[in-house]
Amino acid sequence: MAADVKTKKRRTQGERREEAESKLIEAATVLVATKGFDGFSLAEVGDLAGYSRGLPGHYFGSKIELQNRVAEHIVSEFYKDAADLPIRKRGLQRVNDLIRHYIRVSKLERVKALTFLFTQAQIEDSLKKTMTRLHNQAISTLKQEIEIGIENGSIRRDVDPLLQAGVIYAFLRGQLAFAVLDPSYETVSLGETFIANLKQSIQAG
Amino acid sequence: MAADVKTKKRRTQGERREEAESKLIEAATVLVATKGFDGFSLAEVGDLAGYSRGLPGHYFGSKIELQNRVAEHIVSEFYKDAADLPIRKRGLQRVNDLIRHYIRVSKLERVKALTFLFTQAQIEDSLKKTMTRLHNQAISTLKQEIEIGIENGSIRRDVDPLLQAGVIYAFLRGQLAFAVLDPSYETVSLGETFIANLKQSIQAG
Amino acid sequence: MAADVKTKKRRTQGERREEAESKLIEAATVLVATKGFDGFSLAEVGDLAGYSRGLPGHYFGSKIELQNRVAEHIVSEFYKDAADLPIRKRGLQRVNDLIRHYIRVSKLERVKALTFLFTQAQIEDSLKKTMTRLHNQAISTLKQEIEIGIENGSIRRDVDPLLQAGVIYAFLRGQLAFAVLDPSYETVSLGETFIANLKQSIQAG
Amino acid sequence: MAADVKTKKRRTQGERREEAESKLIEAATVLVATKGFDGFSLAEVGDLAGYSRGLPGHYFGSKIELQNRVAEHIVSEFYKDAADLPIRKRGLQRVNDLIRHYIRVSKLERVKALTFLFTQAQIEDSLKKTMTRLHNQAISTLKQEIEIGIENGSIRRDVDPLLQAGVIYAFLRGQLAFAVLDPSYETVSLGETFIANLKQSIQAG
DNA sequence: AATGAATGAGACTTCATTCAT
DNA sequence: TATGAATGAAGTCTCATTCAT
Numbered sequence: 001m002a003a004d005v006k007t008k009k010r011r012t013q014g015e016r017r018e019e020a021e022s023k024l025i026e027a028a029t030v031l032v033a034t035k036g037f038d039g040f041s042l043a044e045v046g047d048l049a050g051y052s053r054g055l056p057g058h059y060f061g062s063k064i065e066l067q068n069r070v071a072e073h074i075v076s077e078f079y080k081d082a083a084d085l086p087i088r089k090r091g092l093q094r095v096n097d098l099i100r101h102y103i104r105v106s107k108l109e110r111v112k113a114l115t116f117l118f119t120q121a122q123i124e125d126s127l128k129k130t131m132t133r134l135h136n137q138a139i140s141t142l143k144q145e146i147e148i149g150i151e152n153g154s155i156r157r158d159v160d161p162l163l164q165a166g167v168i169y170a171f172l173r174g175q176l177a178f179a180v181l182d183p184s185y186e187t188v189s190l191g192e193t194f195i196a197n198l199k200q201s202i203q204a205g
Numbered sequence: 206m207a208a209d210v211k212t213k214k215r216r217t218q219g220e221r222r223e224e225a226e227s228k229l230i231e232a233a234t235v236l237v238a239t240k241g242f243d244g245f246s247l248a249e250v251g252d253l254a255g256y257s258r259g260l261p262g263h264y265f266g267s268k269i270e271l272q273n274r275v276a277e278h279i280v281s282e283f284y285k286d287a288a289d290l291p292i293r294k295r296g297l298q299r300v301n302d303l304i305r306h307y308i309r310v311s312k313l314e315r316v317k318a319l320t321f322l323f324t325q326a327q328i329e330d331s332l333k334k335t336m337t338r339l340h341n342q343a344i345s346t347l348k349q350e351i352e353i354g355i356e357n358g359s360i361r362r363d364v365d366p367l368l369q370a371g372v373i374y375a376f377l378r379g380q381l382a383f384a385v386l387d388p389s390y391e392t393v394s395l396g397e398t399f400i401a402n403l404k405q406s407i408q409a410g
Numbered sequence: 411m412a413a414d415v416k417t418k419k420r421r422t423q424g425e426r427r428e429e430a431e432s433k434l435i436e437a438a439t440v441l442v443a444t445k446g447f448d449g450f451s452l453a454e455v456g457d458l459a460g461y462s463r464g465l466p467g468h469y470f471g472s473k474i475e476l477q478n479r480v481a482e483h484i485v486s487e488f489y490k491d492a493a494d495l496p497i498r499k500r501g502l503q504r505v506n507d508l509i510r511h512y513i514r515v516s517k518l519e520r521v522k523a524l525t526f527l528f529t530q531a532q533i534e535d536s537l538k539k540t541m542t543r544l545h546n547q548a549i550s551t552l553k554q555e556i557e558i559g560i561e562n563g564s565i566r567r568d569v570d571p572l573l574q575a576g577v578i579y580a581f582l583r584g585q586l587a588f589a590v591l592d593p594s595y596e597t598v599s600l601g602e603t604f605i606a607n608l609k610q611s612i613q614a615g
Numbered sequence: 616m617a618a619d620v621k622t623k624k625r626r627t628q629g630e631r632r633e634e635a636e637s638k639l640i641e642a643a644t645v646l647v648a649t650k651g652f653d654g655f656s657l658a659e660v661g662d663l664a665g666y667s668r669g670l671p672g673h674y675f676g677s678k679i680e681l682q683n684r685v686a687e688h689i690v691s692e693f694y695k696d697a698a699d700l701p702i703r704k705r706g707l708q709r710v711n712d713l714i715r716h717y718i719r720v721s722k723l724e725r726v727k728a729l730t731f732l733f734t735q736a737q738i739e740d741s742l743k744k745t746m747t748r749l750h751n752q753a754i755s756t757l758k759q760e761i762e763i764g765i766e767n768g769s770i771r772r773d774v775d776p777l778l779q780a781g782v783i784y785a786f787l788r789g790q791l792a793f794a795v796l797d798p799s800y801e802t803v804s805l806g807e808t809f810i811a812n813l814k815q816s817i818q819a820g
Numbered sequence: 821a822a823t824g825a826a827t828g829a830g831a832c833t834t835c836a837t838t839c840a841t
Numbered sequence: 842t843a844t845g846a847a848t849g850a851a852g853t854c855t856c857a858t859t860c861a862t
Contacts, residue, residue: 013842036328038243041835052844063836112327119324122317122385123241132386163398166383167376170395174379178371180327181337190375193368201402218862222825246852257827262854264826427821446738448653451856462823473857522737529734532727532795533651542796573808576793577786580805584789588781590737591747600785603778607816628841632846656831667848672833674847 017059021069023049024056028070033112037067037120064126071117071130074110078134082141091149092203095142095168096195102172103191105179112180138172139165146202159202168198222264226274228254229261233275238317242272242325269331276322276335279315283339287346296354297408300373301400303347307377308396317385323378343377344370351407361409369407427469431479433459434466438480443522447477447530474536481527481540484520488544492551501559502613505552505578506605512582513601515589522590548582549575556612566614574612632674636684638664639671643685648727652682652735679741686732686745689725693749697756706764707818710783711810713757717787718806720794727795753787754780761817771819779817 027049031040042063043053060066085101087094105111121131142165149155171194178185232254236245247268248258265271290306292299326336347370354360376399383390437459441450452473453463470476495511497504515521531541552575559565581604588595642664646655657678658668675681700716702709720726736746757780764770786809793800 017842034328036243036325037241039328042837043835054844054846057837058843061837115324115327118382118386119320120241122320123239123244128386135383135386160398163394166395167399167402170379170383170399171372171376172379173382174375174377177323177378178340178375181323181333181340189368190371193365194372194375197372197402197406200406218824221861225825247854248852259828259854259856260826263856266854268853423821444738446653446735447651449738452858453856464823464825467858468822471858525734525737528792528796529730530651532730533649533654538796545793545796570808573804576805577809577812580789580793580809581782581786582789583792584785584787587733587788588750588785591733591743591750599778600781603775604782604785607782607812611812611815628845631840635846657833658831669833669835669849670847673835676833678832 020049020051020055021059024051024059025066025069025073028056028066029074029113030109032067032070032116033109037116042066064124067124068126068130070113071127074114074117075130075134077110078114079137082138091145091152091154092199093154095145095149095155096198098142098145099168099172099191099195099198103175103187105176108180108183111176115176115180135169139169142168149202149204153204155202156204164202225254225256225260226264229256229264230271230274230278233261233271234279234318235314237272237275237321238314242321243268247271269329272322272325272329273331273335275318276326276332279319279322280335280339282315284342287343296350296357296359297404298359300347300350300354300360301403303350304373304377304396304400304403308380308392313385313388316381320381320385340374344374347373354407354409358409360407364407373403430459430461430465431469434461434469435476435479435483438466438476439484439523440519442477442480442526443519447526452476474534477534478536478540480523481531481537484524484527485540485544487520488524489547492548501555501562501564502609503564505555505559505565506608508552508555509578509582509601509605509608513585513597515586518590518593521586525586525590545579549579552578559612559614563614565612569612578608635664635666635670636674639666639674640681640684640688643671643681644689644728645724647682647685647731648724652731653678657681679739682732682735682739683741683745685728686736686742689729689732690745690749692725694752697753706760706767706769707814708769710757710760710764710770711813713760714783714787714806714810714813718790718802720791723795723798726791730791730795750784754784757783764817764819768819770817774817783813 024045028040028045031044031048042056045056045066046053049055056066060069082098082101085097088097117127118131121127139162143161146155146159146161146164150157150159150161175187175190178190179187229250233245233250236249236253247261250261250271251258254260261271262268265274287303287306290302293302322332323336326332344367348366351360351364351366351369355362355364355366380392380395383395384392434455438450438455441454441458452466455466455476456463459465466476470479492508492511495507498507527537528541531537549572553571556565556569556571556574560567560569560571585597585600588600589597639660643655643660646659646663657671660671660681661668664670671681672678675684697713697716700712703712732742733746736742754777758776761770761774761776761779765772765774765776790802790805793805794802
């Protein structure tokens with residue numbers, strides 16, 4: 001009993017901190033999305049998360065550190081998203097599934113924050129690392145699937161997996177720009193057009 | 206000769222102003238590119254342009270107004286660039302020329318500033334107007350050329366000009382993200398891959 | 411004929427300047443009344459008067475100089491106002507006429523500016539001189555009339571002319587504070603009450 | 616003893632803030648009195664109060680808010696002052712006591728600040744409310760005392776309490792203008808003259 | 821003579837950061 | 842541990858003033 005209580009308390013201390021950090025990061029994500037990479041104050045983050053105005057500074061030490069944590073958080077969410085897509089067929093079919101998955105984009109707010117982070121990564125070295133990791137991971141996933149497609153005969157042998165992965169990813173990154181600028185934009189038919197093109201270019205036989 | 210001097214002198218009042226504004230906007234463009242949309246001060250702009258630290262505020266009234274002028278300046282430069290591309294063949298061939306032209310991209314600095322402006326346009330209405338204009342103009346140029354291609358027989362009749370233009374523009378916008386994040390990135394071969402794909406998808410016959 | 415034209419022109423030069431200065435001072439008066447002693451810019455004065463934004467600085471050299479000119483202008487207008495009151499009876503009757511005259515106050519805008527100038531005179535030496543002159547002149551006019559009243563038998567002999575003049579002027583100055591703060595305030599009946607009191611205090615016999 | 620220390624320590628967070636605000640407001644009052652309603656900077660306030668130059672802005676958010684707080688502070692001090700006057704006799708006698716009390720005026724500095732606030736109230740709505748409150752309270756106090764005087768027989772029955780209160784207050788407000796403009800001015804004999812007049816006008820019997 | 825271009829100082833305001841409780 | 846008090850630096854913006862035309 002006593003032990004239980006103690007354990008509970010001991011965990012609570014660490015867990016409460018973890019939960020608070022998590023909520024602060026999510027609040028910061030919203031603020032990045034709505035006010036830009038630097039357009040908010042640490043106090044606002046505390047307010048929005050329902051904690052004190054001093055807490056973000058207390059936990060993260062500096063603003064840039066919090067911004068980096070936001071980047072890492074978003075990237076890891078994207079990893080999770082990608083992992084969530086069930087595998088049906090491999091090769092070309094799955095490449096197309098991945099494209100649709102990417103476009104069907106979960107939360108607009110997260111995507112908006114992402115574009116700010118990508119852009120800022122040009123000039124902020126700590127971000128550049130994190131965001132490049134995301135780029136590379138996405139391209140690598142596509143490349144691997146193309147290689148599988150070549151092996152299982154759904155994709156032509158003369159296709160360059162890395163370059164094709166790059167082309168696909170560039171398209172996906174580009175259509176994001178439309179999506180965030182004008183949320184009513186019809187990105188789905190754009191994606192289907194791209195997929196149709198792709199079939200004609202790389203489908204085997 | 207004397208007339209020249211006189212002309213120079215007579216021009217001065219209005220022209221001095223115009224020249225100063227122009228230099229300030231160019232300085233601001235550089236600063237947007239290197240320090241982000243908001244990461245510079247008006248004083249820096251004055252310094253970099255070789256004027257006083259107070260002039261930018263004096264002329265543009267507010268920072269956002271200067272930022273809008275930067276956006277307009279860049280957009281108009283892009284129009285000029287597009288107009289500079291000599292017309293050789295029409296239709297598919299010219300679509301490809303346009304893609305290469307876009308990728309071969311004049312100044313890195315201008316492109317970097319552009320990505321910041323695009324991103325900020327999500328949350329700044331005055332920018333959104335200007336940047337949307339650029340989007341629309343680019344897509345419209347591509348669409349028209351595709352229509353010409355359909356008419357002159359270089360592009361298949363069943364191609365949807367607007368959707369294809371959107372796909373092409375999305376790719377171009379996306380490859381920019383690589384280019385600015387890692388200036389050593391090989392965007393040319395990426396572009397050639399895309400062009401090769403495109404031929405197989407939309408070329409007639 | 412030629413002489414006429416010339417004369418006209420010669421006067422025009424000087425007269426135009428005088429007219430412009432006058433208009434600028436009146437514009438400045440309005441601005442003092444509506445935005446406070448210092449709450450406007452020289453450029454605004456030029457704008458409001460229908461001249462260039464640089465003219466006030468050009469004519470008056472400095473802002474404080476213009477402000478002093480405003481004070482002098484208002485004071486001299488008040489002199490004119492006082493001189494405009496036709497003399498009917500002398501002594502107590504005329505004291506009462508002067509009180510009513512002061513309360514019936516011509517332009518609200520001029521009175522408002524006046525209160526700003528009085529207040530600022532506490533801390534601005536150049537103004538203090540001008541505004542003290544106005545105080546003294548007003549008190550002196552009242553004092554003289556009281557002396558006349560004593561002589562002509564309308565006012566009691568034991569009345570101290572200077573102190574009574576001071577009391578009257580203080581009341582007038584004080585009711586101004588109501589008038590400018592709340593223009594709908596009924597200052598006329600206030601004045602009649604004061605006059606009735608005064609009669610009982612200083613009327614002879 | 617120990618308790619004292621403890622109490623002091625325990626109080627600190629909230630009390631530190633309250634004390635700092637109070638000191639800042641008092642410093643601002645001095646500056647309004649000596650440099651005019653707008654003639655000082657927030658940084659000066661911090662300096663004069665012995666805090667950092669940034670604190671006034673941090674606490675009050677804006678200069679006008681601080682100015683409003685100064686107005687409220689002065690008004691509440693005046694209330695306290697009025698409450699401090701011991702009641703001896705009621706009616707006419709107390710009216711006279713109130714007049715002398717008002718003229719004998721505590722701190723010159725506070726009165727000077729007051730005149731700036733009154734004047735500025737013409738054009739600043741937030742101030743107008745506060746200063747009108749003070750006007751009304753003063754007039755109301757006088758009116759009530761006149762009514763008491765009528766009841767207890769020291770003041771004539773045909774006197775209009777509100778109008779007479781207005782007359783008295785106008786005189787008091789007006790003599791202030793002399794007092795602040797020329798601190799050597801003999802306001803006491805002015806007041807006694809007014810009081811003598813008043814007796815002849817409103818005293819019963 | 822008059823316009824307005826350009827400077828530079830100064831103020832308000834906002835915040836990241838540090839510090840005390 | 843967490844709150845918020847306090848600092849100090851920076852940035853935007855506004856103008857009086859000077860200067861060139």
